[in-house]
Amino acid sequence: MIQKKGIGASPGVAIATALILDTEEFRIPRRTIDAAQTPHEIRVLEASLAASCEEVKALRVAATRKLGEKTAEIFAFHLAILTDKRLRNSVVDLIEKYRYPAAYAFGQEMNRRQREFRAVADVYLKERVRDLYDIEKRVLRHILGRAREDIRNLTQPVIIVAHDVTPSQAVTFDREHILGFAINVGGQTSHMSIIARMLGIPAVVGLNDITSDITGGETIVVDGTNGVVIADPDGGTLARFRQQQLAYKAHVAELAPLRDQPAVTLDGQTITLQANIELAEEARTAIDGGAEGIGLYRTEFLFLANERPPTEEQQYEVFRGAVRHAQGRPLTLRTIDLGADKMMRSMRAEGHDANPTLGLRSLRYCLQHLDMFKTHLRAMLRAAVDGDVRIMFPMITTVIELRQAMSIVSDVKEDLEEEGVPFGAHVPLGMMVETPAAALLMSSFARHVDFVSIGTNDLTQYTLAVDRGNERVAHLYASHSPAVLRLIREIIKGCKRFKTSVSLCGEMAGARIYTQLLLGLGLRQLSMAAPELLEVKQVIRSTRISDCEAIARKVLRFDADRQVLNYLREQLDMLDGSAE
Amino acid sequence: MRVAVERTVVIANKEGLHFRPIMRLVDTVGKYSATVRLQVEERVADASSAMELLMLVATQGSMVRVTADGDQADEAADAVVQLIDNGFGE
Numbered sequence: 001m002i003q004k005k006g007i008g009a010s011p012g013v014a015i016a017t018a019l020i021l022d023t024e025e026f027r028i029p030r031r032t033i034d035a036a037q038t039p040h041e042i043r044v045l046e047a048s049l050a051a052s053c054e055e056v057k058a059l060r061v062a063a064t065r066k067l068g069e070k071t072a073e074i075f076a077f078h079l080a081i082l083t084d085k086r087l088r089n090s091v092v093d094l095i096e097k098y099r100y101p102a103a104y105a106f107g108q109e110m111n112r113r114q115r116e117f118r119a120v121a122d123v124y125l126k127e128r129v130r131d132l133y134d135i136e137k138r139v140l141r142h143i144l145g146r147a148r149e150d151i152r153n154l155t156q157p158v159i160i161v162a163h164d165v166t167p168s169q170a171v172t173f174d175r176e177h178i179l180g181f182a183i184n185v186g187g188q189t190s191h192m193s194i195i196a197r198m199l200g201i202p203a204v205v206g207l208n209d210i211t212s213d214i215t216g217g218e219t220i221v222v223d224g225t226n227g228v229v230i231a232d233p234d235g236g237t238l239a240r241f242r243q244q245q246l247a248y249k250a251h252v253a254e255l256a257p258l259r260d261q262p263a264v265t266l267d268g269q270t271i272t273l274q275a276n277i278e279l280a281e282e283a284r285t286a287i288d289g290g291a292e293g294i295g296l297y298r299t300e301f302l303f304l305a306n307e308r309p310p311t312e313e314q315q316y317e318v319f320r321g322a323v324r325h326a327q328g329r330p331l332t333l334r335t336i337d338l339g340a341d342k343m344m345r346s347m348r349a350e351g352h353d354a355n356p357t358l359g360l361r362s363l364r365y366c367l368q369h370l371d372m373f374k375t376h377l378r379a380m381l382r383a384a385v386d387g388d389v390r391i392m393f394p395m396i397t398t399v400i401e402l403r404q405a406m407s408i409v410s411d412v413k414e415d416l417e418e419e420g421v422p423f424g425a426h427v428p429l430g431m432m433v434e435t436p437a438a439a440l441l442m443s444s445f446a447r448h449v450d451f452v453s454i455g456t457n458d459l460t461q462y463t464l465a466v467d468r469g470n471e472r473v474a475h476l477y478a479s480h481s482p483a484v485l486r487l488i489r490e491i492i493k494g495c496k497r498f499k500t501s502v503s504l505c506g507e508m509a510g511a512r513i514y515t516q517l518l519l520g521l522g523l524r525q526l527s528m529a530a531p532e533l534l535e536v537k538q539v540i541r542s543t544r545i546s547d548c549e550a551i552a553r554k555v556l557r558f559d560a561d562r563q564v565l566n567y568l569r570e571q572l573d574m575l576d577g578s579a580e
Numbered sequence: 581m582r583v584a585v586e587r588t589v590v591i592a593n594k595e596g597l598h599f600r601p602i603m604r605l606v607d608t609v610g611k612y613s614a615t616v617r618l619q620v621e622e623r624v625a626d627a628s629s630a631m632e633l634l635m636l637v638a639t640q641g642s643m644v645r646v647t648a649d650g651d652q653a654d655e656a657a658d659a660v661v662q663l664i665d666n667g668f669g670e
Contacts, residue, residue, distance in 0.1 A: 077599040080606055080630035087631045113635060120623070120637045128598070128634060 001234050002031075002214075004207055006182070007474075008227035009193035012202035013245040014159055014180030015238070018231070020144065020216040021162035031215075031232075032099040041095050044217075045088070045102040048142035053082045055138065074131065081135050103143040103215055110136040144216035154178070159222055161214050165192045175199055180222035182210045182229045187474035188507060196224075197510070197529040198278060204229050206471050255534040259290040263537045267544040271519065273537060274330070274527040276505055280318050283325035286530040290537070293330035295453065295527020296392075296505040297322060299376075300336040303344055309372050315379035323387035330388045332453070332527075333380050334432065335373070335405075337362045337394040357467065362395035367404055377412045384424025392430040392453060397437040399444050406448070432505075434458035439487040442494025452495050453527070456506025460484050478561040479508045480568065485521070485556060492522045503527055513568050515539040516575070520552025542575055585648040585657045593667035596639035601668040602630050608663055612648075612656035619645040627660060 033041060060075035081087065087109070094105035114132050121129070154177035163184040178201060186192050186205035196203035202224030214220060214231045221230040221241045225248065230237060263271045274295030275286035283294050302318055303309055310318075323331055338344060339353075339361025353359025366373035380391055393405045406429055416423045433439055434455035446452065456479045461468050463484050466477045478484075488504075495502040503525035508514045510528030512535045518526065519540070528536060551571055558564050593601065609616045609627040616627040620642050625632035638644060644664060648657040663669075 073599050073603075076603055077630065080603050081634075084629050084631045086626055086629035113631065117635055117637070132634075 001237060002231040004210055004213060004229045004231075006204040006207035006210070006227050006229060007187055007193075008203075008224050009183075009186070009188055009205045010181070010196035010199075010201060010203040011225040012180075012200070012248050013225070013241055014202040014222045015219065015233075015241060015245065016157045016159045016179045018161045018182070018214050018216055018218055018220045019154075019158035020211055020214065021160055021165070031101060031104065033101050035099060038095050038099060041100075041102040041105075042092055044143055045091060045095070045106060048102070048106075048139050049082055049088065051142045052135075052138045053079060056082060078131065078135055081132075082139070101215060101218075103140055106139055106143060107136065159220055161211055161216070161220070163211055165195075173199070175201070180220075180224070181205070182207055182214070182220065182222050184208055184210055185469060185471050187468050187471070187477055194276075194507070194529065195278065197531060198276070198282065200531045206474060208471065255538060258534045258537050258541070261537070261541065263540045265519070265540055265543055265545050265548075267546060269519075269524070269545045271540050272503070272525040273533055273540075274332075274503070274505075274525065275530040275533065276527050277322075277530075280322035280325060282530070283322050283331065284327070286533075287325070287327050287329055289530045290533055291329075291530055293332070293388075294322070294326055295330075295332050295503055295525070297331060297333050298337065299333055300338050300342055303336055303338060304342060309344065309375070312375045312379050315376060316382050319379055319383035319389075320386060323383050323389060326387055328387060330390060332390045332392050332430070333383075334392045334394055335363065335366060335376060335380075339365050357461065363393050363401060363405060364395065367401065367408075370408070373408060374412050374415075377409055378416065378423075381409075381412060381416060381423040381427060382421065384427045385422050389424055390428045390430060390451065392432055392451075394432045394455065395434060395458070396431050396445070397435045399441070399448070402431055402445060402448055433491050435462050436487060439491050442491050443497055446494050446498040446500040449500060451501045451503070452491065454488060454491055454502065454504040454506065456484065456488070456504060456508040459487060459506070463487060478565075479506065480514065480517075480555075480564045481561050482556070482559055482564065485517075485564070489521055489556065496522070501525070510536060512536055512539045513565075513572050516543050516548045516551050516571060517555055517568060519543070519545060520548035520550070520555075539572070539575065542578070585653040587646045587657050587661045589644050589646060589661045589664045591638050591640055591642045591644060591664060593670045594640055595670075596642065597633055597636060600670070602633045604663060604668055605633055605660065606630050608659050609656060612652045612659070614648045614650040614653040614656040616646065616648045616656050616660055618660075619647070 056075050056078045060072050063075055064072040091105050091109045094100050094108060095102060100108065110132060114129050117129055117132065154174050157177050157179050159180040159182060160178055161182045164186065165183060180201060181192065181196050181203035183192055183203065183205040184207055193203060193205055202222050204222055204224055204227050207229060210229060218232050221233050223241065223244065233241065263273050272292055274293045275291035276296040277283055277286055277294055278298045278301040286294060302315065319333065338347060339356060339359065360368065380389065383389060393402065396402050409429060413423065413425065428450035430449050430451035430453060431445060432453050432455045433442065438445060439459065457468065460477060460479045460481065464476060464481055466473050468474060468477050492502055502523065504518060504523050505527035508518065509526040510532030515536050516539065526536065555564050555567060605627055618625045618627050618633065618636060620636050620638045623636050625636040627633065646657050646660050
């Protein structure tokens with residue numbers, strides 16, 4: 001049994017077999033197993049050898065047909081190795097004598113043979129060490145639970161173990177079979193974590209080297225609530241986590257009745273709770289789960305799933321679907337936020353930013369690719385005919401950028417009008433505030449837009465100069481940093497002056513520890529991952545605005561992250577205590 | 581009746597014990613119930629194991645000591661020697 005501590009990125013407990021993603025090299029940990037498990041490991045070895053034989057037989061047939069008998073001989077030789085009884089027996093000996101798991105025993109035996117062989121072989125035979133290597137990898141692949149199988153075609157439940165998961169990989173996830181994530185890199189707000197929360201799948205990130213501690217195919221526990229991963233759990237541990245899993249499910253069930261209750265504080269202030277989504281269909285589950293609208297639809301995920309930008313019709317169909325799923329509720333479409341960690345293949349080919357988060361990303365990219373941007377906006381404006389659609393621009397740093405974006409919207413509307421294509425003529429336009437520059441100039445921006453949404457993830461990253469995906473500095477990333485909080489206060493103040501509506505859609509919105517603080521700062525609208533909505537609503541329904549304001553006043557006097565967090569935790573505990 | 585048999589033979593074919601010769605050796609030995617071992621310098625291989633035969637690293641001109649043990653030991657040893665002598669028919 002191995003226990004590892006990471007960062008809890010998405011709550012809940014998952015127990016399933018591990019599937020190691022994208023392992024180029026098979027790094028197999030040295031570990032021993034219980035004597036009682038040796039027959040199982042031997043069966044695994046035999047099944048994997050047999051499965052490898054079947055593959056090689058098929059390869060041999062194909063090779064004979066395509067390349068001739070002579071080349072196909074190689075596979076006949078591989079087959080002879082795979083069926084070699086003496087090789088099998090020496091691996092079984094290692095399993096029985098040293099209690100190694102099958103993968104480790106087989107890897108050891110093959111390594112030893114390769115080393116010995118290299119030491120004596122002449123030039124001609126030396127090449128054959130490659131065949132041994134090839135055979136080794138083939139068998140390990142089978143032992144380690146088909147590590148390279150396409151994750152789109154899963155047939156049984158797994159927990160994904162990976163160094164990192166790119167957003168484009170994440171959009172292809174088969175939610176039915178993926179029960180959890182254990183990831184080397186990342187923090188609470190890396191995209192992987194956001195996606196996991198969105199999908200309601202337990203996840204632990206920032207585990208450093210979990211991929212080398214875990215062997216594919218073994219049972220692991222992911223405790224996303226406490227940020228713990230356990231490999232190969234013993235009976236007692238497994239029972240304890242099954243208990244915890246039930247408790248979490250009970251907690252979720254307990255919150256369920258809140259779905260139909262309004263988000264109103266004890267002193268009668270109504271708060272609007274919306275959901276963040278990445279995929280059109282999520283609008284329906286979010287609204288059904290109690291969201292009053294979609295505060296942030298990250299449309300770039302539609303682009304990431306494809307190699308080239310989707311056509312206008314493709315985008316239109318997807319946006320129209322989202323409008324339908326939103327069932328008449330507000331739907332805020334954010335124009336594509338690509339670049340940095342979210343790239344299309346065609347973008348990679350264009351050039352490379354040494355510092356992508358400060359490079360050509362998001363709206364900047366759109367303003368340099370006008371044809372693509374116009375197509376994108378056309379699709380949005382057309383979809384707006386059927387519902388309450390709003391359009392929002394991300395990553396703005398200057399007023400000129402905002403004005404450019406807005407005038408492009410006007411151009412696109414004119415084009416649509418001339419062509420006689422129906423579109424939403426009065427779509428509200430808004431901007432995200434996620435750079436200190438925009439926050440500090442809020443009053444200059446607020447007069448131009450219909451609404452403002454605070455993106456605390458990027459705002460924190462840019463204010464504190466911390467890459468949220470870099471595990472070496474992730475501990476410095478804190479949205480509750482006094483610096484970030486003062487910027488949020490400025491943003492709210494600037495919006496109030498022009499009566500521009502303001503909401504907050506970063507990860508902070510969904511973390512109940514911040515709810516009272518955010519209300520106290522003056523926010524009345526929050527947008528978060530749908531699974532977090534009821535937790536936040538519970539806090540809102542048990543607090544008063546006057547108390548929240550007192551909390552915010554106190555917090556703004558602190559000068560260290562730690563003080564803020566401790567105080568907020570205290571306040572939340574008091575609230576939870578009084579509710580019981 | 582168990583008999584230990586020993587013969588010596590020199591690898592005749594140009595490429596030595598590579599894929600095809602190894603497979604032919606494994607096939608040939610598989611027809612007999614005797615245990616046949618091949619030795620080159622200090623390295624010993626069970627002739628029924630493709631892996632061990634490869635590890636023997638026997639090349640053209642290598643001196644191979646063939647021993648056989650058990651039923652049909654003579655026949656098995658002869659068959660192996662003949663196969664190697666003929667350069668595996670290559």
